[in-house]
Amino acid sequence: MHEYSLAQALLEGLLAHLREHPAPGSIAAVHVRQGELLVLSTEALREAWRILTEGTVVAGSDLVVERVPAKVRCPGCGYLGPVRYLAEEGWHFAVPVLACPRCGGRAEVVEGRDLAIVGLSVDDATPPRPGVAA
Amino acid sequence: MHDTLGFGDVLKRQFELAERNYELLKDRGIRAINVMGAIGSGKTLLIIRMAERLKAKGLKVGAIAGDVAGDDDYQRFKAAGLPAMSINTGDDCHLDAHRVGHALTDFPLSGVNVLFIENVGNLVCPADFPLGTEGDLVVISVTEGDDMVRKHPKIFAQTDVVAVNKIDLAEIVGVDPQKLVADYRRLNPHGRAVLTDAKSGRGVEELLAALGL
Numbered sequence: 001m002h003e004y005s006l007a008q009a010l011l012e013g014l015l016a017h018l019r020e021h022p023a024p025g026s027i028a029a030v031h032v033r034q035g036e037l038l039v040l041s042t043e044a045l046r047e048a049w050r051i052l053t054e055g056t057v058v059a060g061s062d063l064v065v066e067r068v069p070a071k072v073r074c075p076g077c078g079y080l081g082p083v084r085y086l087a088e089e090g091w092h093f094a095v096p097v098l099a100c101p102r103c104g105g106r107a108e109v110v111e112g113r114d115l116a117i118v119g120l121s122v123d124d125a126t127p128p129r130p131g132v133a134a
Numbered sequence: 135m136h137d138t139l140g141f142g143d144v145l146k147r148q149f150e151l152a153e154r155n156y157e158l159l160k161d162r163g164i165r166a167i168n169v170m171g172a173i174g175s176g177k178t179l180l181i182i183r184m185a186e187r188l189k190a191k192g193l194k195v196g197a198i199a200g201d202v203a204g205d206d207d208y209q210r211f212k213a214a215g216l217p218a219m220s221i222n223t224g225d226d227c228h229l230d231a232h233r234v235g236h237a238l239t240d241f242p243l244s245g246v247n248v249l250f251i252e253n254v255g256n257l258v259c260p261a262d263f264p265l266g267t268e269g270d271l272v273v274i275s276v277t278e279g280d281d282m283v284r285k286h287p288k289i290f291a292q293t294d295v296v297a298v299n300k301i302d303l304a305e306i307v308g309v310d311p312q313k314l315v316a317d318y319r320r321l322n323p324h325g326r327a328v329l330t331d332a333k334s335g336r337g338v339e340e341l342l343a344a345l346g347l
Contacts, residue, residue, distance in 0.1 A: 002226065002227065002259050002262065005226070006144055006145070009147075013144060037292065038262050039258050039261045039262050039289070040262065086291075086321060091287075095287040095291055095321060096291065097321060097322070098291055098292065099322070099323045113145065113149075113262075114143045114145060114146070115144050116144065
C-alpha cells in the first residue's frame with residue numbers, strides 16, 4: 001500500500017538527477033533494485049510508476065524491477081551470505097528466515113531492504129526537434 | 135545504451151531518520167517499543183497493561199497512538215493516566231520515522247523512561263518502516279484465526295517478540311494458540327512468542343520480560 005509514495009520518491013530522485021545530467025535521448029526504461037525483504041508489490045510499484053510519470057520527461061518509461069535476495073552476516077560465526085528459505089505447502093513463494101544458515105545464530109541483515117534506481121536505458125534515436133512531427 | 139547511476143536508495147532516508155530518532159531516544163535514556171499488529175488485536179489495552187506494571191515499578195511510561203484517523207486510542211491512553219499523543223496518518227497505512235520524529239519533538243518526554251509507539255493496525259506495511267525504537271513487538275489475537283502468521287510471514291520473520299493475545303477466547307473461537315506459536319517459531323527461530331490476555335493481565339509480565347523491560 002505504500003508503493004505510490006515510494007514510486008514518487010524514486011521519480012523525484014530521478015528527475016533531480018536528470019536536471020543535472022540530461023539523458024542523450026528518450027528514456028525507455030528505468031532499472032530498479034528491490035530488496036526481497038520489503039513488503040512491497042512490484043506490480044503495484046510499476047502501476048504507480050506508469051501513473052506518476054505522466055507528463056514528465058520519463059513518461060512511458062518501463063520500470064524494470066530486479067529483486068535482490070537477502071544477505072545476512074552472523075556476528076557469532078562470521079557467516080556472510082544468502083539466507084535460508086522456508087517454503088510451506090500452499091505458499092506461492094518462499095520466505096527468507098533471518099537466522100544464520102550455518103550456526104543458527106541471530107543474524108544481521110546486510111542486503112535485501114533497499115529500493116534504488118541503478119540504471120537507465122536510453123533510446124539512441126535523436127529526439128525529435130521541436131515543431132517537427134514525429 | 136545502459137547508464138549506471140550512483141544514486142537512489144529511497145528507503146535509505148527512512149533509515150537515516152530512524153537512526154536520528156534512535157539517537158534522540160538513547161540520549162534521553164528512553165526505551166521505546168514499536169507496537170505493530172493486526173487491527174483489533176488488542177494493542178492499546180496491552181500497552182495500558184504493560185504501562186500499569188511498569189508504573190508500579192516506579193517507571194514513567196508514555197504512549198504515542200498512530201491511527202489513520204481519530205483519537206480514540208489517544209483518549210484511552212489519557213484516561214489510563216499516560217502522557218500521550220496521537221498521530222493521524224490520513225491515508226498512510228503505517229507510521230514512519232519522519233512522522234515519529236516530529237511527534238518526539240512535541241511529546242512531553244521529560245522524565246519518561248519507556249515509550250510505546252502504537253503503529254497503525256496492519257500486518258503488511260509497518261514492516262518496511264523502522265521508527266528508531268530499540269524494540270519491536272507484533273500483536274495478534276486468536277480471534278483473527280490460527281492462520282494469521284502464515285498469511286503475513288514477512289513481518290513475523292523480521293520481528294523478535296510476538297504477543298498472541300485474547301487467549302481467554304481461544305476455546306470459544308476454536309483456535310489453538312500453539313499453532314500460531316509454532317508457525318512463528320518456524321519463521322523466526324530466535325523469536326519469543328508470549329500468550330497474553332490483556333483483559334485479565336495474564337502474560338503481561340512475561341511479555342515485558344521478552345521485551346527486556
